[in-house]
Amino acid sequence: MGSKNKIILQIWNYLKDYEFDIFYDAFAGSNVVGYFMKTQGKKVITNDFMHISFLGSKAIIENSDIKLDYEDIQFILNHENDANFIATEFKGLYFSDEDNQFIDKIRFNIDLLTDPFKHAIALSALIRACMKKRPRGVFTFIGQRYDDGRSDIKKSLPQHFLENVEIFNNAVFDNSTRCSAYNALTQEIKVEADLVYFDPPYFTLNSDNDYVRRYHFVEGLARNWEGLEIQNHTITRKFKSYESPFSRKDLAYAAFETLIKDNQEKIIAISYSSNSLPTKNEMVEILMKYKSKVEVKEIDHLYSFGNQNHKAGNGFNRVKEYLFIGS
Numbered sequence: 001m002g003s004k005n006k007i008i009l010q011i012w013n014y015l016k017d018y019e020f021d022i023f024y025d026a027f028a029g030s031n032v033v034g035y036f037m038k039t040q041g042k043k044v045i046t047n048d049f050m051h052i053s054f055l056g057s058k059a060i061i062e063n064s065d066i067k068l069d070y071e072d073i074q075f076i077l078n079h080e081n082d083a084n085f086i087a088t089e090f091k092g093l094y095f096s097d098e099d100n101q102f103i104d105k106i107r108f109n110i111d112l113l114t115d116p117f118k119h120a121i122a123l124s125a126l127i128r129a130c131m132k133k134r135p136r137g138v139f140t141f142i143g144q145r146y147d148d149g150r151s152d153i154k155k156s157l158p159q160h161f162l163e164n165v166e167i168f169n170n171a172v173f174d175n176s177t178r179c180s181a182y183n184a185l186t187q188e189i190k191v192e193a194d195l196v197y198f199d200p201p202y203f204t205l206n207s208d209n210d211y212v213r214r215y216h217f218v219e220g221l222a223r224n225w226e227g228l229e230i231q232n233h234t235i236t237r238k239f240k241s242y243e244s245p246f247s248r249k250d251l252a253y254a255a256f257e258t259l260i261k262d263n264q265e266k267i268i269a270i271s272y273s274s275n276s277l278p279t280k281n282e283m284v285e286i287l288m289k290y291k292s293k294v295e296v297k298e299i300d301h302l303y304s305f306g307n308q309n310h311k312a313g314n315g316f317n318r319v320k321e322y323l324f325i326g327s
């Protein structure tokens with residue numbers, strides 16, 4: 001949700017003429033923006049409070065040369081163990097019994113990999129396999145209600161896993177800088193960079209922007225549910241969402257102002273949309289307090305909301321995507 005995949009070239013087009021060597025992607029999500037900047041030779045630092053994002057970043061942004069080899073893959077697939085957490089806790093919810101056993105087995109074996117980058121690649125591949133196999137790629141409902149027969153749902157989970165190992169392996173490269181990944185609350189860490197990019201959840205009054213609610217199963221899988229309390233009264237068996245000021249109207253304005261103030265020495269780029277709060281004018285006003293020049297670029301983008309009330313074609317999701325640049 002909210003990936004900049006389709007508009008990364010437009011974002012790059014607006015940023016490429018600024019002088020920067022170190023790029024901080026402070027809400028990295030799917031990592032497409034940070035990864036793209038790595039391909040442009042930038043030293044990239046990423047952060048996201050979700051572990052699934054952090055792992056992806058570790059696997060293909062921070063990592064410059066380690067891949068999973070044939071023996072690692074054989075070990076992950078074949079080493080016998082009797083893990084059964086998912087088969088028990090999530091029985092009948094998202095995947096078949098057979099798939100749950102596969103996830104249990106693979107997940108257990110991945111933790112036996114001692115190299116942190118191999119661990120991140122394998123776990124990212126398992127996470128992506130689970131998302132691909134799931135109707136709509138989310139865990140907000142149980143069962144197969146939205147199975148539209150697409151090939152990704154028909155494909156077996158082991159097949160997805162292997163394909164994703166290959167995808168992640170192939171994405172590993174060295175751009176001659178030392179990139180790094182953090183897994184923290186953006187408002188709580190300080191990162192040295194020339195250009196900071198803020199792409200937080202977009203706050204709107206009528207759709208929710210809760211990433212944890214959509215991806216709780218894979219986020220739990222990433223963390224082995226350690227420190228997470230599954231809410232037994234929920235049919236999805238989700239855990240309590242992480243708190244983010246960007247998901248609350250009463251906190252979002254101050255959160256933006258603090259981020260901008262704390263990073264006023266750097267070039268600041270912010271992605272936001274026309275139906276969100278703060279509004280375009282409010283955002284410009286906040287930026288103008290700390291930066292001498294503020295530009296607003298508009299990118300026409302048919303936005304994909306997680307909320308299914310916003311179906312393509314009904315006009316609701318024809319929002320404008322803004323890129324604010326303070327320099």
Ligand SMILES: C[S@@+](CC[C@H](N)C(=O)[O-])C[C@H]1O[C@@H](n2cnc3c(N)ncnc32)[C@H](O)[C@@H]1O
Nearest residue numbers: 002003004027029030048049185186199201244
């Ligand atoms: C709009 S998405 C980022 C999308 C990303 N640019 C991409 O292209 O995929 C927002 C991200 O911010 C993360 N997030 C929300 N609040 C956060 C916070 N307070 N600290 C760190 N990460 C946060 C979410 O987990 C989510 O991945």
